[in-house]
Amino acid sequence: MKKIIRYYLLFSPLILFLTNCSKKEVNEYYARPDDLEPPIYQQLESRGNFQNLTTLIEIAGYKDILGKAGYWTMMAPNDAAFENYFQEQGISDVSSIDSLTASKIVKYALIYNAFRSERLSDYQSNVGWEEDLAFRRRTAYYDGFQEKTVNGSTMVVVGSNRNNAEGGDSYIPGDNNNKYISYFTEEYMSAATLGSYDYNFFFPNSTYTGFNVLSSEVVQADIVAENGIIHEVSKVSLPPLNIDQQLEANPNYSLFRSILEENLVNYVFDQEATTTYQNYTRKSDQVYVKVYDAALSFSPNNENFLKATDNDGQSDAYTLIVPENSVLQTFVDEVLLKNYESLDKLPKYVFEDFINAHMIQAAVWPSKKGGYSNALEEDIRIDMDTDVIEAKLLSNGFFYGTSRIQESNLFFSVYTSAYLDPDFTLATRLFNDGSGYREIASNIYSNYTLFLPSDEILMNLGFDYDINRSEWVYVSPETGNEVRGSLARARIARVLYNGIVPTPNMELNDLSGSGIIRSGDFDLPGEYIKWESGQVFAAGNEVLGTKVNILGYEDQQNGRTYYIDNILEFSEEFQGVDLAALAAETDSQYAYFFEFLKSSGLYDSASGAIDGIELGTPYTFVIPSNTAIMQAVMDGVLPGDPLTGVPNFTPANDAIKEGITTFVKYHFLATKTASDDGLINGLTETLFKTELGEKTYVNIVSTPGDLSFVDAGNRVANYIPLESNHLADRTLIHLVDNYLLYTE
Template sequence: MKNKIISFLLFAISLLLSSCSKQEFDEYYARPDDLEDPIFQVLEARGNFTNLLQVIEKAGYKDILSKAGYWTMFAPNDQAFNNFFQENPEFSSLGDIDSVAASKIVKYALVYNAFRTDHIADFQGPLGWEPDMAYKRRTAYYTGFTREMVNGQEIVTIASNRNNDGNANYYIEGDNNNKYIPYFYEEYMQLNRLSAADYNYFFPNEPYTGFNVIDGTVITEDIIAENGVIDEVSKVSLPLQNIDQYLGGKPEYSLFKSILDNNLVSYVQNDEATQTYKTYTGNSEDVYVKVYDPALGFSPNNENYLKESDNDAQADGFTMFVPQNEALQKFIDEILLKHYSSINALPKYVFEDFVNAHMWKNTVWPSKFASSTNILEEEARFNENTDVVDPQVLSNGLFYGTNIIQKSNIFYSVYTSAYLDPDYTLMTRALNEPDGYKNIISNIGRNYTLFLMSDEVLQDLGYGYNLDRQEWTYTSPVTNTTVAGSIARARILRILYNHIVQTPNGELDDLSGTGIFRSGDNEIPGEYIKYDNNQVYAAGNEALENVVNITGYEDQENGRVYYTDNLLEFSEEPPAQDLKELAIGHDTIVLEDSPFEYFYRYLENTSIYDRGTNAIRGVDLGTKYTFLVPSNDAIRQAVEDGVLPGTETETGMEPNFNPSDIAEKEMVEKFILYHILDTRTIAADGFISGLIGTLLKDDFGEAAYIRVVNEPGSLELVDENNRSAMLIPEYSNNLADRSLIHLIDNYLLYND
């Protein structure tokens, strides 16, 4: 009996302790009295969201928004819905909003994570908040699977959710490609130097208030709920289309869209997407990812921006300028089809470049046209007041419908003449090599003259391109020896650069006279070319005894293009061989009384010269030099002055071209080397002036210098003793391998 009483007491105490423990537990973990209600209940309590509440229920989101979570909701009030019913005939009343439409409205109003206004404009970067850098947020809405007619067949498609990098990374399973909702918050606008004008450019009939969501106004901000933040807005927003969707729904851009669809879009079957579709629908159809070509700057159907960090679409987006059909057709007829029979005959790279000219991988606000560059690194060449007819804010960026095309360098420069002519594919390929020649001549802000090299001429002279091996080839017409790869590439690029001339003032628009010019530009000077009555020739043409005839021309925005029947070839002879021919002639022509003779006679007997190869020690093929050859009279004066060895005769001192004395031999060698400017090709054109090093070096390898005073038509050389010599024009500007050979009226004296 005693044991039963004890057991009973222990049981009672246990119940009492258990009761106390549960009470304490419930009190500790009970919902705090001062905690706000969930989003649904807060909307209910405020009394002016009756339409939205019913839409939430239709969408099946009442339970979700009545529980824990972490949302920002841009909530349209009842007046917003009344306006919505009046402005949208398909939704004249709440009854017209079915579950599908309700889901769009609710999901697009819901932003992942709760953002009060103190962070609404901040970018969630990899290292934390970046103040006032964001104008979009990811919503709960995404398009998912759709049906499209492709090549006459209906298929199930899904948009790529990454930009195509060419490595099949255009679709990531598990990423729903959620749409973003844009808003315009004062602090973001101020930091980015945007004004109400930027907002009203897209929404001219809506007031900018400092906090607008698309074309609506935030009426009440930061309404706190248990599971997030509510911003009351004045407009009901259906999900914005992305660039791809908007373009596809507008017939006025159908020609631009056809260029994309026919050349730069593919549909790629995807097993993972197919399995997901089957799981959700029970349907076993294949799913195809709509993929944009990797050559394009971005994929217009990608909602995720660059995805270099998880949230980078908060801070930036894409921009596309798209010309209407009439403007694009005019461009096709006048520019693209000048040398092609139809648009279908154009190479794919033309479409890639054309579309990229209209793509910007950043948000181009209306006030920032001039400071934003497209994929081709060109500014937006549109007048925002007259050229843009359809500005749109979309889910993944901005869209500008235009009445003109982007006047891209590629299609309006001297580069265009080769690029858009099937007879010049090899020249175009050479220009497109990564050495930057394309960028040089396609800059319509700088003028050039371009001499065209046709496929026929290049191939006849041994140049070609092996598509299978992706390399240049060259077969010598003389030896029939073939080289490929880097050697052949170096040859074609050197030839090519002879055909590019910077002419800021149209200096070569008339080739009917005679003259000399330098190829290349100021940053990368090339070789010198001569012209005579519409014939042009380089050093190689002189060596080969041929010329290049001008057969026609075409003017572009930044210069003139000449059609030719030959190549401006570089010389493969040593410069001293050209000097020798100027001095004494060659096998078929023997010169007498040449003003170059004495200089060469001294040179040929020195140890720095090889008579067999015509090579001068220190003068390398392919390197720039300028030979300053004193005339015979100047050489005589140098002999008289004891600067060069001579022999005394009855009539005075005569040059001793082959001295036996070692000191005199060294004197001759130094004299020769001091008259050769190292790594510079200089003509009387005003390009190069100042102290220029010669081939004469001291024991420490330091060069002796000559001061060049260069003006168009006049070239003065001043030595280390302030003695000067002038170029004799009628005997100068003789072409050699990357060199010029001039005759001067005095000798130059170095300090020994």
């Protein structure tokens, strides 16, 4: 009852008004206000200089739409623009324009929603207006379903309206993939620090005015209509091609397109698209979506940009760099097919990487090229002024036809030697599986030497990859024991990482002498390897008595690849075994320290293990020479004859043994492997911890050709070069001329 009374009270004044009013008064009450501007069609018609446009609006069937309520922005070409268009097309007047062309001109001139000029530069983000970030708007025009000949068969095709790389559907029903129109306002260009150079790069025969729509000038802005805003422009614009269509239309890029089409495109049947098409056309054809490979940065036929938010296409677009046929053919012949018979023999990932090297998920403005990276996170390496032979501003992005390929790291680095050779697929698989090795070896701004074993070498040594189970396999040649999965992968990863060596000054181009060098990246150190008289070896090679011979080499932009007949093997014996071997040599200067190690109780003579020292962990052994040990005896630090320095390796009591243990542990540096190469400096933790469990430290001082260690009391122990840099498992063993002493 209350609701009825409430509604009655609400409507009763209106009922009384209508009851007491004449029909004339009612009409006047609801009449269109006299000061309201006419709709777009009538506004154009009344102005007198849009006769050609209004004719096309009628032909296109848009008179009713634009002649009543709505919300549009129209980039309206005037009659002078059409006169120029008629001359360009070789036609006499508007009567020669068919309905399809009329529809294209009208729909592409129409932007959804009404925007005055001051709002066109603002981006409608999901958090509200963002000023001066937009240079594009979605239009009413879209290509829709089209008949195409694919592999000799005619089919109905529709373009992707999402990027397959996003992991979702590449086609969303109901999204027509509308084309965008680009414009250039002073507000946007200034905010983006762009200017006439950027505009004229795409439109060299036009004048940049501060408000241009594609190649045309805005003659009069902000003509208000009942259903929107009109901006009068000086040229007729047909919908531009998208990137996919540009590749199809221009035979100068047919080789690039064929690489895409034959390897990274599928035509996928879509039931919803088929139903829509059949309902609309009353035809029975099935519809296929042209889908680009998910590994690509974007789909060249997607008009919607990223679609992370609904309108992100207002503020950005794609860029594709496309080398013309002759340049690309040279690259194919000299690089891609250096070790393959034909393109169809190449792995798919090569095509994905090559295309991604030329894709940028952003609008790359010519003057700001240095601020962008391609889909492989590499800088853009074409010169805009000398390498670009054609620049197109398309409906979904920028297109640069070039006389140069984008020289990706992957095709011009030491990594390339494995990547583009079918004899090295195991190494390539490991490099590419997220190990980070690819990124290291392919960095053309840092020099590396790569020691590369072939598939045959690796398989002969027990390494393989099980395709069916997607896992690494290792079978020990000595024992026949098999390990799989992460353990097998860790093993081959360590072996291959031993073969990636930073050589900023190409230090390993001459292997005729001898030396030591650290493998791996500067940020992620590997292990030390050595070379001598043309052979290389790691700690495991010394254990096995097998060195690595060079079979040949290839120079790349960032270094040299050596093809090798063996692997740089890591050691699997305890470091104490290596120290024992050094101590056992005739007149060994390691002997006294080793004897104290044994008497400390830290050493297991059966296995060679040292308590607290783990396999696979970096260490530096700082071993005082016999002379230094005798000085420690004379100084009362170690037991023995204080007059002669002759050591006593048998501790008389637990206190003396504890002192020996402290002394020994303080000479084992944990967590870092230091050599005389200047790579490791600073305080480094030792194996010794105080009674309270606090860590103790020794300072490493390393410069090229020199190495010393400083204890807490500033005692300095210098390495003895000819007796140092001995290899062990992730460890270097150095002989020094003084002992180190822990003090509080």
